[in-house]
Amino acid sequence: MREWLIEHLICPTCPGEVGLSLSVTAREGDDILEGELACPACDARFPVRGGVPRFTPAGADYCGNFGFQWNKWRALQIDRLSGHQLSAGRFFGDSGWDPAWLEGKLILDAGCGAGRFSDVAASAGARVIACDLSSAVNACRETTAAWDGRVQPIQASIFDLPLRRGIFDGVFCMGVIQHTPDPKRLMSGLPAFLKPGGRLAYNFYEADFWPWLQGIKYALRLVTPHLPTGATLALSRALVRVFFPLTAAFARLPVFRTLNVMIPICPVHDSVLTPEQRYAWTVLDTFDWYSPRYEKRQKHKEVIRLLTDAGMTEVTGRAGAVIARAPTRG
Numbered sequence: 001m002r003e004w005l006i007e008h009l010i011c012p013t014c015p016g017e018v019g020l021s022l023s024v025t026a027r028e029g030d031d032i033l034e035g036e037l038a039c040p041a042c043d044a045r046f047p048v049r050g051g052v053p054r055f056t057p058a059g060a061d062y063c064g065n066f067g068f069q070w071n072k073w074r075a076l077q078i079d080r081l082s083g084h085q086l087s088a089g090r091f092f093g094d095s096g097w098d099p100a101w102l103e104g105k106l107i108l109d110a111g112c113g114a115g116r117f118s119d120v121a122a123s124a125g126a127r128v129i130a131c132d133l134s135s136a137v138n139a140c141r142e143t144t145a146a147w148d149g150r151v152q153p154i155q156a157s158i159f160d161l162p163l164r165r166g167i168f169d170g171v172f173c174m175g176v177i178q179h180t181p182d183p184k185r186l187m188s189g190l191p192a193f194l195k196p197g198g199r200l201a202y203n204f205y206e207a208d209f210w211p212w213l214q215g216i217k218y219a220l221r222l223v224t225p226h227l228p229t230g231a232t233l234a235l236s237r238a239l240v241r242v243f244f245p246l247t248a249a250f251a252r253l254p255v256f257r258t259l260n261v262m263i264p265i266c267p268v269h270d271s272v273l274t275p276e277q278r279y280a281w282t283v284l285d286t287f288d289w290y291s292p293r294y295e296k297r298q299k300h301k302e303v304i305r306l307l308t309d310a311g312m313t314e315v316t317g318r319a320g321a322v323i324a325r326a327p328t329r330g
């Protein structure tokens with residue numbers, strides 16, 4: 001972690017915004033690798049390990065599957081490392097943010113995973129605090145090391161962020177909301193971290209009719225989130241081995257393409273990817289279907305209402321994605 005992060009960190013348990021003091025035991029240049037953050041008010045201590053401040057005791061999360069997933073497939077969805085622009089397309093498409101606007105901005109990536117969207121934001125010139133509950137932060141640190149400290153991963157819960165309120169120009173939470181125990185509490189809590197006029201971008205699984213066609217997926221999900229990670233991975237691999245060729249054939253035929261939704265894998269047949277990447281991406285996304293403890297779909301109209309009721313402005317959205325701005329003062 002870099003020194004610039006410290007002014008933004010606070011004790012997650014003390015009332016008010018109590019800053020933390022840092023003692024360093026190992027550093028490499030201006031990168032702090034090992035040390036401890038301490039709260040002067042309650043004496044709580046939070047380790048810095050592997051260059052990442054940790055606010056969650058090891059194993060105290062419901063996201064071990066994601067830690068496994070993002071360390072295993074760290075680079076696959078990172079545009080810069082895998083030779084595509086799919087993550088940038090989704091990031092700018094869903095947020096509506098202009099790459100030029102990001103230059104010099106402070107951004108929060110709430111639920112960063114391996115850091116594919118942090119990497120896109122950093123490539124447009126932003127500084128990013130990338131937060132995840134799981135060991136995915138280790139993957140994110142490695143992935144985004146190229147940005148010379150402009151991406152700072154922290155391991156913490158986005159329900160309990162150890163960060164000052166009102167400091168971010170932009171907050172995004174993508175691919176995360178449905179995988180938390182309380183999506184509505186999460187969505188109404190994050191705007192507090194925006195500066196006046198700051199921009200918010202959410203995407204999530206829409207509560208539409210498609211799940212009704214995915215009976216096998218949801219029958220399997222009654223069991224799979226409770227299996228050991230290795231078993232869910234083996235099942236995902238087996239399903240992909242059986243069904244991938246069929247979904248590839250359907251994907252080539254416009255009339256049959258929608259049949260893919262009934263097949264119990266999450267197929268990726270994007271033509272900008274190599275055949276090996278498509279297969280690996282399909283295994284990753286299929287594992288991402290079956291392993292999360294939570295999958296709670298949201299209706300974008302309800303998300304729009306929630307943010308409007310919370311006082312956000314310019315709230316707008318479509319299936320699976322909603323954006324808004326914090327009110328400006330005065």
Ligand SMILES: C[S@@+](CC[C@H](N)C(=O)[O-])C[C@H]1O[C@@H](n2cnc3c(N)ncnc32)[C@H](O)[C@@H]1O
Nearest residue numbers: 063066111112113132133134157158174175176
């Ligand atoms: C499907 S992944 C998406 C990661 C990344 N945003 C992306 O789209 O590639 C969901 C991520 O949310 C994280 N997550 C879930 N609940 C969280 C919480 N309460 N606090 C922080 N991260 C959380 C998981 O650990 C996981 O890495």
Ligand SMILES: [Zn+2]
Nearest residue numbers: 011014039042
């Ligand atoms: Zn404290």
